[in-house]
Amino acid sequence: MSEPANQPVKPTERMEKIVSLCKRRGFIFQSSEIYGGINGFWDYGPLGAELKRNVKELWWKSMTKMREDVVGLDASIIMHPAIWKASGHCDTFADPMVDCLLTKKRFRADQIEPQSGVAYFWSGAKDETSGKEVCEPFSALLAPGKPAESARKVATQFYTQRGLQAPALLGERTEKVENTTKYNPENGALLTEPRMFNLMFKSHAGPVESEENAVYLRPETAQAIFVQFKNVLETSRQKVPFGIAQIGKAFRNEINPRNYTFRSREFEQMELEFFIKPDEVVEKQCGSVASLPESGAPTDPPQANWGWEVWHGYWVEQRMRWYESIGLTRDTLEQYWQKKEELAHYARATVDILYKFPFGTQELEGIAARGCFDLTQHQTHSGKSMEYFDQEATAKYIPHVIEPSAGVDRLLLALICNAYDEEEVVDEKGKAEVRTVMRFHPRVAPIKVGIFPLLRNKPALVEKALAVRDLLRPFMNVFYDDAGAIGRRYRRQDEAGTPFGVTIDFDTIGENGPELEGTVTLRHRDSMKQERVKISDLLSILLPQVQ
Numbered sequence: 058m059s060e061p062a063n064q065p066v067k068p069t070e071r072m073e074k075i076v077s078l079c080k081r082r083g084f085i086f087q088s089s090e091i092y093g094g095i096n097g098f099w100d101y102g103p104l105g106a107e108l109k110r111n112v113k114e115l116w117w118k119s120m121t122k123m124r125e126d127v128v129g130l131d132a133s134i135i136m137h138p139a140i141w142k143a144s145g146h147c148d149t150f151a152d153p154m155v156d157c158l159l160t161k162k163r164f165r166a167d168q169i170e171p172q173s174g175v176a177y178f179w180s181g182a183k184d185e186t187s188g189k190e191v192c193e194p195f196s197a198l199l200a201p202g203k204p205a206e207s208a209r210k211v212a213t214q215f216y217t218q219r220g221l222q223a224p225a226l227l228g229e230r231t232e233k234v235e236n237t238t239k240y241n242p243e244n245g246a247l248l249t250e251p252r253m254f255n256l257m258f259k260s261h262a263g264p265v266e267s268e269e270n271a272v273y274l275r276p277e278t279a280q281a282i283f284v285q286f287k288n289v290l291e292t293s294r295q296k297v298p299f300g301i302a303q304i305g306k307a308f309r310n311e312i313n314p315r316n317y318t319f320r321s322r323e324f325e326q327m328e329l330e331f332f333i334k335p336d337e338v339v340e341k342q343c344g345s346v347a348s349l350p351e352s353g354a355p356t357d358p359p360q361a362n363w364g365w366e367v368w369h370g371y372w373v374e375q376r377m378r379w380y381e382s383i384g385l386t387r388d389t390l391e392q393y394w395q396k397k398e399e400l401a402h403y404a405r406a407t408v409d410i411l412y413k414f415p416f417g418t419q420e421l422e423g424i425a426a427r428g429c430f431d432l433t434q435h436q437t438h439s440g441k442s443m444e445y446f447d448q449e450a451t452a453k454y455i456p457h458v459i460e461p462s463a464g465v466d467r468l469l470l471a472l473i474c475n476a477y478d479e480e481e482v483v484d485e486k487g488k489a490e491v492r493t494v495m496r497f498h499p500r501v502a503p504i505k506v507g508i509f510p511l512l513r514n515k516p517a518l519v520e521k522a523l524a525v526r527d528l529l530r531p532f533m534n535v536f537y538d539d540a541g542a543i544g545r546r547y548r549r550q551d552e553a554g555t556p557f558g559v560t561i562d563f564d565t566i567g568e569n570g571p572e573l574e575g576t577v578t579l580r581h582r583d584s585m586k587q588e589r590v591k592i593s594d595l596l597s598i599l600l601p602q603v604q
């Protein structure tokens with residue numbers, strides 16, 4: 058990305074500019090904005106909706122249409138609640154949460170930065186006017202360099218909230234503390250002990266709000282794939298190894314939604330559950346199980362002797378290539394191979410694909426080797442067999458699974474951050490100006506081509522421009538713009554990330570001689586270079602680049 062020389066843009070400043078452009082140009086809006094918004098929920102505007110559709114369509118195409126061994130599923134969001142018991146979400150899908158005793162603000166306990174200072178303790182307080190006493194102990198942390206009165210002020214507010222009009226603090230003592238996470242980093246007030254908070258949104262199916270009718274909005278799309286494994290297998294004529302792909306909404310009542318859309322309460326996932334033979338079956342069938350190549354990146358076509366490790370490496374590489382194909386180059390991504398002690402109890406290996414966001418390098422997708430955990434759990438809890446009879450291997454088994462699981466909204470945010478660029482350019486009058494340009498890969502760009510008649514009051518130009526629009530629009534998203542100076546129109550499309558602009562001018566309609574008649578200028582967003590091409594060649598030039 059080229060930033061103006063000598064002016065490195067700070068990450069927070071860059072993020073602010075991105076958020077502002079997203080609102081201004083209709084990529085992302087705060088949900089329910091006219092009512093003050095709702096934390097953790099976002100809406101995609103006209104450009105954002107197109108970007109999102111393109112991303113999902115490209116994932117779907119690469120996963121299902123371009124492969125023989127993956128089929129799709131589109132399952133309901135609310136499912137039988139027993140599914141979440143079997144999957145472990147009812148018991149373990151929870152974050153430790155603490156509340157500020159003064160403001161009631163809620164934090165994730167594991168996200169509190171350790172602090173050092175002097176902890177002040179009080180045994181209670183007494184109202185100086187009424188003589189009423191509150192015996193509840195309280196504590197506040199005094200950060201280094203702050204006057205002791207500021208800790209006492211916090212305590213006074215605490216006891217005022219408990220009904221004392223003029224509290225006199227009782228039994229004060231102090232203690233030096235280091236790296237404590239027991240205090241609110243914003244005001245120093247004591248936090249509650251951590252309590253586990255389940256992240257699933259709960260509702261009720263039917264007219265009675267009883268526990269028997271409790272249901273959950275799915276916190277991941279994956280479980281629907283596991284519970285429909287047998288139906289898909291029987292109807293799709295697939296054989297293990299094969300996969301089931303799904304794109305859909307997921308909901309998590311995150312304690313601290315943050316970093317714009319990065320951690321939301323409603324989001325979309327693109328998940329693949331790829332079912333493979335257990336290693337013992339591969340060994341029995343092939344004599345041995347292949348190990349990962351030195352490069353760690355096995356490529357197509359998959360081989361019969363691949364065990365879980367090679368399949369896992371294969372999917373990591375496939376996913377990296379897909380990100381590259383939509384404009385996230387390898388240097389913008391990182392792979393994080395979870396350490397043994399970090400792995401979920403059922404996972405044999407998990408790799409996170411991270412993107413270097415302006416606010417830090419963070420997860421876009423997790424690729425987990427989950428063994429036979431999920432299908433076994435559903436077999437146990439439902440009493441229905443999840444076994445597969447493998448004719449080639451003459452063996453019966455519960456398939457193992459490799460799960461590449463990506464978040465649509467996080468990817469959109471990564472694409473937007475990656476595309477955002479500012480550069481200094483000189484306009485037609487020789488004046489320097491800053492051009493804001495969204496350098497989306499043409500495959501994901503919301504609008505592929507801007508169509509511009511040079512002048513809106515020349516019917517011959519307009520007629521030709523509309524004809525070009527009608528020629529291209531069955532094949533790609535086009536935007537017709539005849540308002541304002543041509544330079545302004547180009548800038549508007551640069552900000553929308555439109556990779557190509559087609560201008561219909563007097564040459565096009567033959568006013569400057571027959572040799573240029575039927576040609577237009579094709580402008581390239583990134584280089585701003587223009588070339589003269591025939592209208593009849595436009596489709597064959599543009600289509601391969603935007604598909």
Ligand code: GAP
Pocket residue numbers: 276277278279309311318319320321322323324325326328420421422423460462463464465466467
């Ligand atoms: N089935 C496995 C699973 O759900 P996960 O790591 O919890 O794994 C997968 O989620 C992906 O879903 C993440 O890598 C992320 O892209 C996306 N995701 C998870 N929680 C999210 C949230 N609160 N907001 C936006 N995206 C989220």
